[in-house]
Amino acid sequence: MRFAVQPRRQRAAMLLIVVTAVLLQALTAAAWLWQRRQRQIAEARITQQRAELARMGRFALAGELSASIAHEVAQPLGAILSNADAAGMLLADRPRTSELDSILTDIRRDALRANQVVQRLRALLQKHTPTRGPLDLKAIFDETLELLRPEARRRQITLESRLAATHALIMGDHVQMQQVLLNLAINAMDAMEHTPPARRTLFLRLALATKLTGEGCELTVADRGHGIPDEASERLFDPLYTTKPHGMGLGLAIVRNIVLAHGGFVSAANREGGGSVFTVWLPALPGQSTARALRELENAEEKTTFKARPATQGGHP
């Protein structure tokens, strides 16, 4: 009896050892593969960060060089323009062909366009020294709406606005605040490129809003565009993050920096029914008559409400 049991036990023990060995080997191989994958992911991340740093470095350099580049390029462009003018005058009393006329017109038009591109880049890259002072966001809101109107018309977008306060005083920089609103509005317009024209509505609202952080003013920019995909929500406000073929990925990073520098915060969310909504909150100027302003807010027309998914934060005070 003993003799029969012994080999069976031995066989079972052997089997256990073999199975354990195979399992251990499989586990070791899996752990090695997992480690390798993690290493690859980490390496890819480092490479991407390096590339982004290099790009940022290039942007910073471009910013510093923008003034001299603009100067260097503006001179030959000016010369091209005056040569085109001179050629036009020289040919004035000679028999002219329509082709020659159109060539001269093309030269003028292209030189002017090149000049505009250089000037715009310079405006974008040059450093602006902010000047802080009491500022009525309502004035900026109205001004920005006027600036946006022609572009909205061109893109077949309906502009809707709600002013839920007659004044919204903050301590801030005029140019920077306009930059915030313009960046958000242009993004909203871009997002509606493939929205049917009947649904293309850009909504802007200015209201007073009291948060835990205190009394403040709230700017809302909402669209009916493609919305924010989940994978983008983390990176939305990162510098150089863009999904547009010709985008620089700077707009929202600039918005966040400006808002944070003003002691406020910005968030983004998807809207029920499609599209996204960006909300900027800024602390109100201490001592402004909030009681009166809030009374006005209660009386003000407040038709539109946003039902939104949890917001992507661009920064907290």
Ligand SMILES: Nc1ncnc2c1ncn2[C@@H]1O[C@H](COP(=O)(O)OP(=O)(O)OP(=O)(O)O)[C@@H](O)[C@H]1O
């Ligand atoms: N209203 C919006 N709806 C959906 N996605 C948006 C919206 N606004 C921004 N985004 C996404 O966030 C990205 C980053 O926006 P950001 O303004 O920083 O850069 P950009 O518009 O691509 O380029 P630019 O530097 O010219 O502003 C966009 O490329 C887009 O994918």
Ligand SMILES: [Mg+2]
């Ligand atoms: Mg943008």
